[in-house]
Amino acid sequence: MEVKTKNFKNVLLKWYKRNKREYSWRNDSDPWSIYLLEVISQQTQLSRADKYYKKFIKEFPAPKDMATSSLKKILEMWSGLGYNSRAKRMFESSKIIAEKSFDGLYPDFQQLPGVGPYTENALLSFVYNEKVITEDINVKRIISRYFGVKNPKKFIERFSSLLLKNTESRKLNQALMDFGSIICRPRNPLCLNCPLENSCKKYFNLETKSQEKFFGSNREVRGKLIKILLKKGRLNINTLQQELNTDQEKLDKIIKNLQKDGLVKLNKNNLIDINSS
Numbered sequence: 001m002e003v004k005t006k007n008f009k010n011v012l013l014k015w016y017k018r019n020k021r022e023y024s025w026r027n028d029s030d031p032w033s034i035y036l037l038e039v040i041s042q043q044t045q046l047s048r049a050d051k052y053y054k055k056f057i058k059e060f061p062a063p064k065d066m067a068t069s070s071l072k073k074i075l076e077m078w079s080g081l082g083y084n085s086r087a088k089r090m091f092e093s094s095k096i097i098a099e100k101s102f103d104g105l106y107p108d109f110q111q112l113p114g115v116g117p118y119t120e121n122a123l124l125s126f127v128y129n130e131k132v133i134t135e136d137i138n139v140k141r142i143i144s145r146y147f148g149v150k151n152p153k154k155f156i157e158r159f160s161s162l163l164l165k166n167t168e169s170r171k172l173n174q175a176l177m178d179f180g181s182i183i184c185r186p187r188n189p190l191c192l193n194c195p196l197e198n199s200c201k202k203y204f205n206l207e208t209k210s211q212e213k214f215f216g217s218n219r220e221v222r223g224k225l226i227k228i229l230l231k232k233g234r235l236n237i238n239t240l241q242q243e244l245n246t247d248q249e250k251l252d253k254i255i256k257n258l259q260k261d262g263l264v265k266l267n268k269n270n271l272i273d274i275n276s277s
């Protein structure tokens with residue numbers, strides 16, 4: 001396995017040297033910048049995430065700037081990215097980071113709301129230069145296809161030290177990120193232009209979760225509801241229902257979940273607004 005992992009890594013890093021996508025944060029090791037970028041780029045293309053990242057880092061250059069802002073302001077800036085609860089968790093995290101600092105939280109970044117193993121490893125690799133692989137869906141897909149393994153997570157756990165031997169983890173992780181979106185794409189991978197083709201197992205059996213249908217889904221109504229409240233301010237539930245053109249039962253369920261996520265508040269007069277606390 002040592003020869004195969006070495007070949008995989010060397011070819012990949014050589015490809016990356018010539019095809020690297022340039023972004024302002026690529027050489028950054030500031031934890032707040034890395035954290036923001038990772039939260040924003042989840043389920044979002046990097047080029048699009050980069051535009052939002054620039055807006056956020058300009059407005060909130062340090063965690064305390066976001067911590068002392070408001071959920072309303074953050075949701076306004078987040079508009080268009082979807083999954084508003086991520087913005088709420090980012091806001092909550094900024095308060096914890098402002099109080100404890102990244103070094104105070106190190107190495108357990110999963111104590112921050114919304115931070116899972118992937119973002120934690122991104123911080124450990126890009127900020128603290130630790131030998132870890134950022135196991136996102138792209139990385140798992142490449143590993144599974146190339147090495148022909150059904151369980152890429154297990155494979156990474158077992159062979160990450162080989163993959164990272166004499167290699168800066170930042171470089172390998174970024175190379176995997178770019179390679180996964182340019183060559184070994186989820187659909188229509190460019191195998192004919194792939195420098196790894198000769199040695200690749202081309203294992204395409206890994207289950208991919210089908211994307212939840214967006215139009216008409218609760219997720220779509222949630223997003224619309226937040227947009228309306230940001231634009232119009234506090235509203236009566238009935239007015240909101242008319243604006244959303246949805247049935248009462250569905251709306252009640254959505255509001256309940258938004259309240260649970262801390263995104264909206266509903267008072268006894270049936271007036272609903274963005275949660276300002």
Ligand code: SF4
Pocket residue numbers: 142145146183184185189190191194195196197200201202203
């Ligand atoms: S040959 Fe195809 S499947 Fe294999 S790594 Fe390259 S793009 Fe991915």
